[in-house]
Amino acid sequence: MAAVGVFALAALVLSCKCDSVEKPSDATGAGTGSEAERSGPAAASAGSEAPGGGAGAAVSLPDSCEEELLIRPLHSGDIYASFQFRTLWDTDFLHQGKKVSHYRLFPKSLGQVLSKFSVRELHISFTQGYWRTMQWGQPIVPSPPGAELWVWFHNTVADVDGNWKELTNVLSGIFCASLNFIDSTNTVQPSASFKPLGLGNATDHRFLRYATLPREIVCTENLTPWKKLLPCGSKAGLAVLMKSEKLFHSSFHSQAVHIRPVCKDWQCSSTAWELRQTLNVVFDLYTSGQGKKEWSLFKMFSRTLTEACPLASSSKVYVDVTDNPEGELFDLSPATSVLNTAVVLGDRRTYSVYDLTQKETFGQLRSLNLVLRWKGESGDMLRPLLHAERYVAGFGLQTGEIHTLIYNNHPYRAFPVLLLDSVPWYLRLYIHTLTVTSKTRENKPSYIHYQPSKDRLRPHLLEMLVQLPPHSVTEVTVQFERALLKWTEYTPDPNHGFYVGSSVISALVPSVVAMDTNNTQERPLFSSFFPTKEESSYFVRVYTEPLLVNLPTPDFSMPYNVICLTCTVVAVGYGSFYNLLTRTFQVEEPSQPLAKRLANVIRRIRGVPLL
Amino acid sequence: MGLLSDPNRRKALTSLLTRLNTPICVVCYLAGIAWFMGLAFEPFTLRTYMSENAMGSTMVEERFPAGERALATAREFAAHKRKVGGMPVEWLVKTMQARGLEVFTQSFTRTLPFPDENKERYMVRGTNIYGILRAPRAPRTEALVLSAPCSPDNSNNQAVGLLLGLAQYFRSQIYWAKDIIFLVNEHDLIGMQAWLEGYHHTNITGMDYTPLQGRAGSIQAALSLELSSDVITSLDLVLEGLNGQLPNLDLANLFHAFCQKIGVLCTIQGKLQRGDWDTAEGYTHAVQTMMLMVLKQASGRPWGDHGLFLRYHIEAASVRGINSFRQYKTDATTIGRLLEGMFRKLNNLLERLHQSYFFYLMPSLTHFVSIGYYMPAFGLLATILLLRALDLWVQLGTPAQVTEDGAGEVEPVSINNQGVLSVLTPVVISHLTGVALYTLPVLSQETAVEHFPVSETEAVVLTAIAIYTAGLALPHNTHRFISGEGTEQGWRVLKLVALLYLAVLLGCTALINFSLGFILAITLVPAAACVTPHMPKALTALAMVLLSPGCTLLYCVFIFQELQEAPVTLPEGWMLFLSVISQGILDHSLYGSLVYPLLALLIYPCWLLLWNILFWK
Secondary structure, rough: OHHHHHHHHHHHHHHHHHHHHHHHOOOOOOHHHHHHHHHHHHHHHHHHOOOOOHHHHOOOOOEEEEEEEEEEOOOOOOEEEEEEEEEEOOOOOOOOOOOOOOOOOOOHHHHHHHHHOOOOEEEEEEEEEOOOOEEEEEEEOOOEEEEEEEEEEOOOOOOOHHHHHHHHHHHHHOOOOOOOHHHOOOEEOOOOOOOOOOOOOOOOHHHEEEEOOOOOOOOOHHHHHHOOOOOOOOHHHHHHOOOOHHHOOOOEEEEEEEEEEEEEOOOOOOOOEEEEEEEEEEOOHHHHHHOOEEEEEHHHHHEEEOOOOOOEEEEEEEEOOOOOOOOOEEEEEOOOOOOEEEOOOEEEEEEEEEEEOOOHOOOOOOHHHHHEEOOOOOOOOOOOOOOEEEEEEEOOEEEEEEEEEEEEOOOOOOEEEEEEEOOOOOOOEEEEEEEEOOOEEEOOOEEEEEEEOOOEEEEEEEEEEEEOOOOOEEEEEEEEEOOOOOOOOOOOOOOOEEEEEEOOEEEEOOOOOOOOOOOOOOOOOHHOOOOOOOOOOEEEEEEEOOOOEEOOOOOOOOOOHHHHHHHHHOOOOOOHHHHOOOHOOOOOOOOHHHHHHHHHHHHHHHHOOOO | HHHHHHHHHHHHHHHHHHHHHHHHHHHHHHHHHHHHHHOOHHHHHHEEEOOHHHHHOOOOOOOOOOOHHHHHHHHHHHHHHHHHOOHHHHHHHHHHHHHOOOEEEEEEEEEEEEEOOOOEEEEEEEEEEEEEOOOOOOOOOOEEEEEEOOOOOOOOOHHHHHHHHHHHHHHHHOOOOOOOEEEEOOHHHHHHHHHHHHHHHOOOOOOEEEEOOOOOOOEEEEEEEEEEOOEEEEEEOOOOOHHOOOOOHHHHHHOOOHHHHOOOOOOEEEEEEOOOOOOOHHHHHHHHHHHHHHHHHOOOOOOOOOHHHHHOOOOEEEEEEEEOOOOOOOHHHHHHHHHHHHHHHHHHHOOOOOOOOOEEEEEOEEEEEEEHHHHHHHHHHHHHHHHHHHHHHHHHHHHHHOOOOOHHHHHHHHHHHHHHHHHHHHHHHHHHHHHHHHHHHOOOHHHHHHHHHOHHHHHHHHHHHHHHHHHOHHHHHHHHHOOOOHHHHHHHHHHHHHHHHHHHHHHHHHHHHHHHHHHHHHHHHHHHHHOOOOOOOHHHHHHHOOOOOOHHHHHOOOOHHHHHOOOOOOOHHHHHHHHHHHHHHHHHHHHHOOHHHHHHHHHHHHHHHHHHHHHOO
């Protein structure tokens, strides 16, 4: 009990120090408060239930957490680092009437959200940059540039849209992001592309909501709340490496939170909630290393590892050494004899494993600083079997054409992909111009789900199931017209252009090696994100780049001129025309002499005709 | 507004306008010319200023160090170019890849409608190479372009060398927010056209190209670099693009600001700025600079590789290094720093350049004339056309008002009928001549080459001139076949139509391309205002021919040469005139320049109508 108390105290001190580096504004208040709140119950339960403490205690507890870091040297010379943190908890958030109030490892803020809004599955990602599939291969956890949120609600929810609206606002507060800009104009309900990743066989897509904010900028203010959801915060374990000035000095940065129900154990007798936090970074060695290809944990993160998170049941670092079986390509130090083989994304990879819960890992210096020195040039990368790109064709501000190119690089296997396009209403898609061509021949999609947009209410949703012939490029084109917005609907920087979110391509890609469908055995976290159901194929999701489209924009600096001109035109033009049109012209009678008028008066009295 | 609705005062106004018509017209014409010449006078113009906040207050530091290495790369490039005898594609791809760029190539072929004798090309086949520097943590939505043409002769190697040097330096910086595309285009404008069409997946000129493999979102701005020597004395900024389009003035301001900061001599139209605006020489200098800009803009052709970007709403300019053997020398490092600074500022842009002017003239790099200042010069000339039209309208209306009795009611109808025919026929015939002038030269080149000892290019140009001249003989007899005798009423109606037609034409042209509209107005307006059938035929015919669009082009050629301080003799000028015609036709078919069709299909027929009036019997 005393030891844990000391730890909590140390954490308080540390948290002040860390947060003040990253974000001075909330260093004292929120940071320390939430930390104390979490470590309080943890200390209580650890003290009462498991006096032994440590890793062994987690087994008997209803919740457990694991952490791991995967480092993969990429063929382009960059380094891909992928953090995964998983918390499992067998509780029932959705149970009616019973309120879950006792939190240990699972963050309370998220738990309350789950129960309040009856969320069955929640996936949120914040990404800065675009994953370069052609240089880097497939990512472990794909995500589009900007923010992406998709949620399956429990099928007892009556007002899904109301829940969704409130949920986005709450998440906006939790993650310090502009998720409150998600409204009906950028929310869609995909019919096929986003199936639940966890347990349960929900098919009614009325309970699914999907939205992206391609413009969302991700920075330290989003990282800090994300780190606070971790069981150890950023005080111990792998999370100490997450210094924001290093994480944002990279080519790609993506952080995500995935919550889903999974099996509690290998028999799948009961379900548990899984909270998976992932952080993916690609470091560019060219810019930071003066052209030298050499990296170390210290160089990348300006920290080394000294301990595992004490609350974690497993804490491992994996380094991908597949391309280096005999050590001719690079030197990895300190060397480890523990190797692990896993099938990831249709490829059998070998990893050196460093177990942080073992004392030996840290060696004499009590710190682990992995160093990798390149010896030779790396060979060419295998082309990823599936990748896609997208662009706007044409010029002028009236019409345009969206081209989506989907590449199937498999030499002999055709496979189907699901393409999801959500286009804002101000690009009016001419859906009759939709063409799908592969190898200069028309390729008829076997399934098309199209929901037309409504101005200012909802976006276009286009989903297609397209069969990609082997070794081919499939081009999907659709023309659009740019709408004229009302002048209050323009953003403050209208000449920057308007964003169209990424297309999502989901596919079961035929695998060269047999996929591991046995979910019972212990596997690294990164290989178990997407459930695999069959051996011959694996699931891949590819995002295209977002589009930046210019709409016809009025010159906002000119209202004064416009008012002047309009008023002048109205006053001069309309005024004189109105005058001319309404005035009646008559030939004026020359006035009669007095004598004649008198005579006429007399004649009128007499009743004879006038003169 | 009692002025118009009161018949008496309206009558007084019109009678004033008809009575004083000629003096007012003369005054307007002189005032228009004087206004235009006054635009170059410095106190009347505005100083340039940076409107875009994102580029103004944020200072950047330029640190590009590797000018010497860039020149070494340029020499290597030149050696490889000589060895391959053209674009060293493999070497460039390898070099760009070594600098950490994503490299792509695009090959294109284009057959010109007839051989281009200036550049000696007919069947063009080439390859564009471009490398994309991906900005870290940017989602590939915005890009900047730096291009350098790879010309077949030995010039411009330094530009390619500097481009590669900048690519290497830019790659190691972390502050990029937009992707940067480094493009080396072959066959200058044709390659650029192919690349831009490929990038935007359009085909407007019948180019044959392979689709692009890599893109970087919407291009925000572009700079084209031309350098032909290791050391230069000044940098020239070229702005005039296709169809007289200009980039946003902020781009020129940016260039000027960095030239000032780094201390490089900068010129526009190849002319340095002078400080003495109050002397006659200073004023003449400014007028010359402005006139050069007007002439270049009026030609409607892209005066550098940047010119084709403007169609796609991409702000672009060419920077040309000039070595004129002055004392003051600038090395490649300095130019590299200048470009680095410009790119960093463009990188800071949050929106496309849109704050400053798109319509302007520049009498010097520090001063500009905005559309509000130069349009009155054209407006004064256009007023003449409207005044003459009003005069004619009143004259035509007067006899109709006289015949108030019922007896006269039948006659105007018949006159009207005849009038429509007598007006319509010359209009249709002169436009058919225009269509012939537009289509026949290129179509009939083979026939011409068979029958006459000329090359294809000469055949095209000479056919055009022949049709142009034949047009003078053709239409002025036409109305006789309809009515036997031209009436007084007839030519007045025709002239009224011609005047209004010309006013609309020139007005629309001046809105899009002020220079072209103004130059055409200077010669066509007097001709249109004065012509009647009652003048001495031979003398007026000569004046009319001298004021025709073709002769305007000839004068422009001579004036341009004079302003460029490269005066030509008459025969040389004539040869130049012929090549300008062929270039105009080529620009139209290669890049979609609109000057040739405008002149052939609209302006020339309009002038033929005036010619028709002169010979009205």
